[in-house]
Amino acid sequence: MKPVKVGLLGLGTVGGGTVTVLHRNAAEIARRAGRGIVITHAAAKAYNAAAITGLDRIPKITEDAYAVVDDPEVEIIVELIGGYDPALELILRAIDNDKHVVTANKALIAKHGNEIFKAAQDKGVMVAFEAAVAGGIPIIKALREGLAANEIEWVAGIINGTGNYILTEMRDQGRGFNDALAQAQALGYAEADPTFDVEGIDAAHKLTILGSIAFGIPLQLDRTYTEGISRIEPQDVAYADALGYRIKHLGITRKTQQGIEQRVHPTLIPKRRLIANVDGVMNAVLVMGDAVGATLYYGAGAGSKPTASAVIADLVDVTRALTTDPENRVPHLAFQHHALSNARVLAIDEVVTAYYLRIQAVDQPGVLADITRILGDSHISIEAIIQKEPMEGVHHVPVIILTQRIREQNMNEAINKIEGLDSVYGAVTRIRLEQLD
Amino acid sequence: MKPVKVGLLGLGTVGGGTVTVLHRNAAEIARRAGRGIVITHAAAKAYNAAAITGLDRIPKITEDAYAVVDDPEVEIIVELIGGYDPALELILRAIDNDKHVVTANKALIAKHGNEIFKAAQDKGVMVAFEAAVAGGIPIIKALREGLAANEIEWVAGIINGTGNYILTEMRDQGRGFNDALAQAQALGYAEADPTFDVEGIDAAHKLTILGSIAFGIPLQLDRTYTEGISRIEPQDVAYADALGYRIKHLGITRKTQQGIEQRVHPTLIPKRRLIANVDGVMNAVLVMGDAVGATLYYGAGAGSKPTASAVIADLVDVTRALTTDPENRVPHLAFQHHALSNARVLAIDEVVTAYYLRIQAVDQPGVLADITRILGDSHISIEAIIQKEPMEGVHHVPVIILTQRIREQNMNEAINKIEGLDSVYGAVTRIRLEQLD
Numbered sequence: 001m002k003p004v005k006v007g008l009l010g011l012g013t014v015g016g017g018t019v020t021v022l023h024r025n026a027a028e029i030a031r032r033a034g035r036g037i038v039i040t041h042a043a044a045k046a047y048n049a050a051a052i053t054g055l056d057r058i059p060k061i062t063e064d065a066y067a068v069v070d071d072p073e074v075e076i077i078v079e080l081i082g083g084y085d086p087a088l089e090l091i092l093r094a095i096d097n098d099k100h101v102v103t104a105n106k107a108l109i110a111k112h113g114n115e116i117f118k119a120a121q122d123k124g125v126m127v128a129f130e131a132a133v134a135g136g137i138p139i140i141k142a143l144r145e146g147l148a149a150n151e152i153e154w155v156a157g158i159i160n161g162t163g164n165y166i167l168t169e170m171r172d173q174g175r176g177f178n179d180a181l182a183q184a185q186a187l188g189y190a191e192a193d194p195t196f197d198v199e200g201i202d203a204a205h206k207l208t209i210l211g212s213i214a215f216g217i218p219l220q221l222d223r224t225y226t227e228g229i230s231r232i233e234p235q236d237v238a239y240a241d242a243l244g245y246r247i248k249h250l251g252i253t254r255k256t257q258q259g260i261e262q263r264v265h266p267t268l269i270p271k272r273r274l275i276a277n278v279d280g281v282m283n284a285v286l287v288m289g290d291a292v293g294a295t296l297y298y299g300a301g302a303g304s305k306p307t308a309s310a311v312i313a314d315l316v317d318v319t320r321a322l323t324t325d326p327e328n329r330v331p332h333l334a335f336q337h338h339a340l341s342n343a344r345v346l347a348i349d350e351v352v353t354a355y356y357l358r359i360q361a362v363d364q365p366g367v368l369a370d371i372t373r374i375l376g377d378s379h380i381s382i383e384a385i386i387q388k389e390p391m392e393g394v395h396h397v398p399v400i401i402l403t404q405r406i407r408e409q410n411m412n413e414a415i416n417k418i419e420g421l422d423s424v425y426g427a428v429t430r431i432r433l434e435q436l437d
Numbered sequence: 438m439k440p441v442k443v444g445l446l447g448l449g450t451v452g453g454g455t456v457t458v459l460h461r462n463a464a465e466i467a468r469r470a471g472r473g474i475v476i477t478h479a480a481a482k483a484y485n486a487a488a489i490t491g492l493d494r495i496p497k498i499t500e501d502a503y504a505v506v507d508d509p510e511v512e513i514i515v516e517l518i519g520g521y522d523p524a525l526e527l528i529l530r531a532i533d534n535d536k537h538v539v540t541a542n543k544a545l546i547a548k549h550g551n552e553i554f555k556a557a558q559d560k561g562v563m564v565a566f567e568a569a570v571a572g573g574i575p576i577i578k579a580l581r582e583g584l585a586a587n588e589i590e591w592v593a594g595i596i597n598g599t600g601n602y603i604l605t606e607m608r609d610q611g612r613g614f615n616d617a618l619a620q621a622q623a624l625g626y627a628e629a630d631p632t633f634d635v636e637g638i639d640a641a642h643k644l645t646i647l648g649s650i651a652f653g654i655p656l657q658l659d660r661t662y663t664e665g666i667s668r669i670e671p672q673d674v675a676y677a678d679a680l681g682y683r684i685k686h687l688g689i690t691r692k693t694q695q696g697i698e699q700r701v702h703p704t705l706i707p708k709r710r711l712i713a714n715v716d717g718v719m720n721a722v723l724v725m726g727d728a729v730g731a732t733l734y735y736g737a738g739a740g741s742k743p744t745a746s747a748v749i750a751d752l753v754d755v756t757r758a759l760t761t762d763p764e765n766r767v768p769h770l771a772f773q774h775h776a777l778s779n780a781r782v783l784a785i786d787e788v789v790t791a792y793y794l795r796i797q798a799v800d801q802p803g804v805l806a807d808i809t810r811i812l813g814d815s816h817i818s819i820e821a822i823i824q825k826e827p828m829e830g831v832h833h834v835p836v837i838i839l840t841q842r843i844r845e846q847n848m849n850e851a852i853n854k855i856e857g858l859d860s861v862y863g864a865v866t867r868i869r870l871e872q873l874d
Contacts, residue, residue, distance in 0.1 A: 034764060141579070
């Protein structure tokens with residue numbers, strides 16, 4: 001068969017990697033796909049030609065992305081520009097031109113995916129986005145296809161490498177957050193403005209996508225609870241460790257009787273879980289299915305060639321399905337578009353989880369009794385409680401409490417009351433805790 | 438669309454699980470697949486009806502497997518009988534009857550897969566076998582599709598849960614092999630005759646399949662080197678631990694300039710690797726791709742419902758591809774049948790790996806010099822050497838040596854010479870060692 005013709009938008013880190021890997025492994029890929037996959041038209045404002053192998057084999061390179069999207073010879077558009085504008089317009093125009101789309105754009109899919117998939121559905125074209133979640137790990141494929149027999153119960157993932165690197169440094173080296181962040185920036189793992197990664201926005205994009213394909217609900221980015229790691233203190237990392245836990249920045253989505261949980265936040269998890277041992281910039285996604293039980297998928301969540309690996313896997317899939325009846329293709333959100341669920345995404349105060357609490361209390365009799373009474377009144381059961389010895393000349397001591405699972409609203413009420421105690425200093429530190437069993 | 442009609446051969450552990458999960462998750466599966474998947478005809482000599490949910494919804498249950506394979510209404514045959522006879526004949530007859538096949542039969546695919554795939558190719562039907570390797574983990578899909586962009590460099594997997602349970606018990610509880618095996622048998626993790634699992638035969642079946650789909654070579658079970666764990670001693674587990682390693686029973690397949698390595702044997706691997714922390718009956722497969730780097734896939738490698746999860750995922754895939762042009766389906770061995778490689782599978786003495794050696798030597802001057810001279814003469818570099826203190830009244834001491842990578846033939850020669858030394862007692866214990874980096 002003739003090679004399939006691809007138009008590429010963007011020649012940055014991932015775009016360059018895609019050109020390089022497609023060129024380098026062209027024979028291997030064609031042996032699998034049954035035909036070649038060649039980029040015939042690419043668009044980029046600027047690029048580092050020296051860093052890209054095979055760039056000279058692309059017949060047309062332009063600054064005008066619309067020229068690629070409108071190129072009648074091109075069958076598949078690969079969007080690697082990122083961001084919302086003009087990526088959304090370009091993708092919608094590609095779809096309108098009856099072209100299939102492959103994208104790594106997690107922000108765009110999380111925010112505008114419903115609109116994009118509707119347009120693709122109407123036109124009978126595919127939009128593939130494996131590279132949008134966890135880089136090179138084929139987690140979209142695993143969830144949509146590999147686990148198709150299962151009712152998914154929950155998904156929990158380390159889906160931001162920058163945050164995981166920082167938390168790993170804090171634990172291994174005893175660094176503070178700012179120090180670990182500076183280290184991540186020095187190594188190129190964090191941006192000059194790290195907000196997107198450390199405040200959980202990037203993870204929220206990915207988790208929103210995971211929630212949709214796990215449970216067959218429309219993408220609802222604005223309903224995803226998002227909390228970053230910038231307020232994690234070294235003492236909490238140390239106390240967690242002493243109690244047999246590690247703090248990981250997790251994206252968690254879970255199906256409950258009440259609705260779907262979609263939440264990104266720091267989480268204490270038992271050290272003995274395999275995912276607790278995923279360190280540095282690596283990503284991992286743990287999926288609980290009712291038939292298969294727990295499965296875990298681990299690998300590089302970012303980077304030029306790992307992300308290119310996912311983009312090209314999508315290209316092979318789309319190439320294979322070009323002649324397939326649209327009804328028989330894998331649905332965008334794993335479930336048939338007419339069979340999506342209207343299950344509600346829960347607000348964070350409706351979520352049920354366990355907690356780690358650190359309370360600065362006066363070292364005097366009766367304080368623990370006051371705290372445990374408040375927790376009891378809010379129906380919160382205590383799993384463990386540790387009161388540290390006060391340091392010389394200091395009159396307040398940290399009280400660490402691990403609770404059993406409770407609705408977050410109950411916990412908020414209890415924390416308000418605890419903070420109102422005369423014998424308690426400042427705010428209560430609260431970190432959610434999951435057993436992942 | 439009308440439900441797809443499936444014929445099921447075998448109502449044992451996996452067959453029963455398949456009926457149960459297909460029934461329980463029927464709505465969820467249909468929401469994904471776009472149509473129902475129903476078993477209309479099943480065959481089994483005997484079964485435990487009470488353990489299978491949804492059995493009463495199967496219109497026809499017979500003792501005659503050939504009646505199912507010849508049923509003109511059935512589109513897909515699921516073979517869950519296991520073994521070679523009559524499974525091979527049934528599958529070939531199903532193919533001859535233009536039916537697609539889903540099987541969990543690793544022994545059959547590893548030994549007769551080339552013949553089966555040739556017949557399927559000629560007839561334009563699919564034979565899917567996700568459940569044949571690592572149970573519920575979608576590793577076949579990951580390798581054939583998710584990592585399609587990559588030149589695979591190597592694959593290393595814990596692909597036998599029984600063996601992994603025994604090694605985990607030996608490490609955690611300090612048990613001997615026989616003791617740990619008895620424990621595994623008491624818990625139902627090992628058969629009364631455990632040969633198949635502990636001698637690596639089951640793992641060799643799975644590794645043979647992994648090697649073929651990783652590198653696009655025909656299945657060559659008889660070329661897979663197979664060594665079990667029954668000779669692992671508690672002292673080796675302890676010495677490995679002290680040196681920062683764990684002993685795992687791995688299946689390893691690797692592409693080299695000289696050919697393909699396909700080998701199953703106990704292996705020392707660094708403790709800090711994620712796969713070294715896969716314990717108990719769980720399975721995991723680590724894949725190194727040239728673009729994506731290392732990815733790992735973890736989950737239950739056996740059991741009724743986990744294996745059913747993989748069987749049903751295959752049913753969904755086959756259902757989707759029913760109307761697809763055979764040329765555009767995912768090839769059985771990942772690479773197009775006319776593009777398979779004739780790369781040679783290497784004999785074990787051609788393999789290059791590092792080694793752990795334990796030598797029982799007389800506690801006298803000059804012994805270490807003799808041993809290290811022999812290793813040096815065979816071009817074997819020493820990574821670490823530990824000589825233990827002799828116990829009171831004992832005149833021989835264990836010498837532990839970790840070597841760098843060397844061709845196994847060189848190591849065999851060196852071991853022969855070491856065993857010939859007057860100052861060395863008995864056989865040298867040799868366990869291969871891989872850094873997996």
